[in-house]
Amino acid sequence: MHLRRLAVADFRSWEKAELDLAPGITVLVGANGVGKTNLVEAAGYLATLSSHRVATDAPLIRRGAEHAVVRGIVVHHGRELALELEITAGRANRARLNRAPAKPRDVAGILRTVLFAPEDLALVRGDPGERRRFLDDLLVARVPRFATVRADYERVLRQRSALLKTAKAGRSDLSTLDVWDGHLAAQGAVLLAARMDLVDEVAPRAVAAFAEVAPSSEPIGVAYRCGVADDPPRTVAELEQALLEAMAQRRRQEIERGVCLVGPHRDELELTLGDGPAKGYASHGESWALALALRLASYRLLQDDDVEPVLVLDDVFAELDSRRRQALAEVAAAAEQVLITAAVDEDVPDGLNGVRFAVTRGSVEPVSAPGRPD
Numbered sequence: 001m002h003l004r005r006l007a008v009a010d011f012r013s014w015e016k017a018e019l020d021l022a023p024g025i026t027v028l029v030g031a032n033g034v035g036k037t038n039l040v041e042a043a044g045y046l047a048t049l050s051s052h053r054v055a056t057d058a059p060l061i062r063r064g065a066e067h068a069v070v071r072g073i074v075v076h077h078g079r080e081l082a083l084e085l086e087i088t089a090g091r092a093n094r095a096r097l098n099r100a101p102a103k104p105r106d107v108a109g110i111l112r113t114v115l116f117a118p119e120d121l122a123l124v125r126g127d128p129g130e131r132r133r134f135l136d137d138l139l140v141a142r143v144p145r146f147a148t149v150r151a152d153y154e155r156v157l158r159q160r161s162a163l164l165k166t167a168k169a170g171r172s173d174l175s176t177l178d179v180w181d182g183h184l185a186a187q188g189a190v191l192l193a194a195r196m197d198l199v200d201e202v203a204p205r206a207v208a209a210f211a212e213v214a215p216s217s218e219p220i221g222v223a224y225r226c227g228v229a230d231d232p233p234r235t236v237a238e239l240e241q242a243l244l245e246a247m248a249q250r251r252r253q254e255i256e257r258g259v260c261l262v263g264p265h266r267d268e269l270e271l272t273l274g275d276g277p278a279k280g281y282a283s284h285g286e287s288w289a290l291a292l293a294l295r296l297a298s299y300r301l302l303q304d305d306d307v308e309p310v311l312v313l314d315d316v317f318a319e320l321d322s323r324r325r326q327a328l329a330e331v332a333a334a335a336e337q338v339l340i341t342a343a344v345d346e347d348v349p350d351g352l353n354g355v356r357f358a359v360t361r362g363s364v365e366p367v368s369a370p371g372r373p374d
Helices: 036-048 118-125 128-142 146-168 177-213 236-249 251-257 284-304 322-334
Strands: 002-011 014-020 024-029 068-076 079-087 094-097 100-102 113-116 220-225 268-273 310-314 337-342 355-360 363-367
Touching: 002 036, 002 337, 014 036, 024 036, 036 068, 036 079, 036 113, 036 128, 036 310, 036 337, 113 284, 118 128, 118 284, 128 146, 128 177, 128 268, 128 284, 146 177, 146 251, 177 220, 177 236, 177 284, 177 322, 220 284, 236 251, 268 284, 284 322, 310 322
Parallel strands: 024 337, 024 355, 113 310, 310 337
Antiparallel strands: 002 014, 002 068, 068 079, 079 094, 094 100, 220 268, 355 363
16 A cells, blocks of 8 residues: 555645655655644545544644645555545535545545654653544554544534533433433443454554564553453443443432543553553653554554555654664565655665655655765
């Protein structure tokens, strides 16, 4: 799989930009703040319908514009697919597939990417929501229908939360709460089961990857911590019943606080280093190594699914020590397609020359790679 063309209009800082791409390594070089990350963010949005930098779509639209557009041509097993997403704040996005109107969920997962960026340090040091989003993004990358499951769960959660808030304020009765309990349990059980199965597959790959990039550190652990039970059931039907029982037990607390206290939105991907939690115990270098291990595990899992994802490395080589740079460079050198951003050529390891684009504010132009003739 590779991305043959990427185009944006009114996306982030870009009024317009177009890149013709090819398999192999592509490097976008430019000073900080000129929009390199915005371009690879657009590629990631085509893949997952979400950004790795912000939780909502509004910041993706260029200031003063009504909407943003991201287009791409994806080549998979010799077949070309043209994707288009129109992003409008406060409204449902619109999509096209091969120029025909489509639902956004029909576009999700056609392009598959694994992105490693400075923001990934939050996978270790940030709040649990960062780690939940990591899992859900990977679910969508593996099985695109989970974009719908995820969206449906978030919709039900908003509705149920709004009901609890009005009940707390004494402005509504709770006659429909049982109905929303059922919806939350049904959607949440599907998401929970998928997350736990995913962690079973990600964990050993992450442990192995961490041992590669940080061999002198203590071993890591990766486990899913479910708020429903310490040893939760694994089938969807059993999880649905467990969620209903947990909501019944905590109903009074939920009404008093006006929030949903039960469901996968309260769970945690637990990361440990040795005998303690990675958050707070891991050094800066170990935190980077653990974040890198999670991304490498994602990449290898997709490969094992017989999908070669596009590897996106957003300004990360400058943050890594020599061993971790080399480990990541070896993975990149063997990938079908890699998109790299860097502030200067020297940030890119030897052997990853590829095709260069010079990025300045409002302009992206192909240039010859260092040491290569035009």
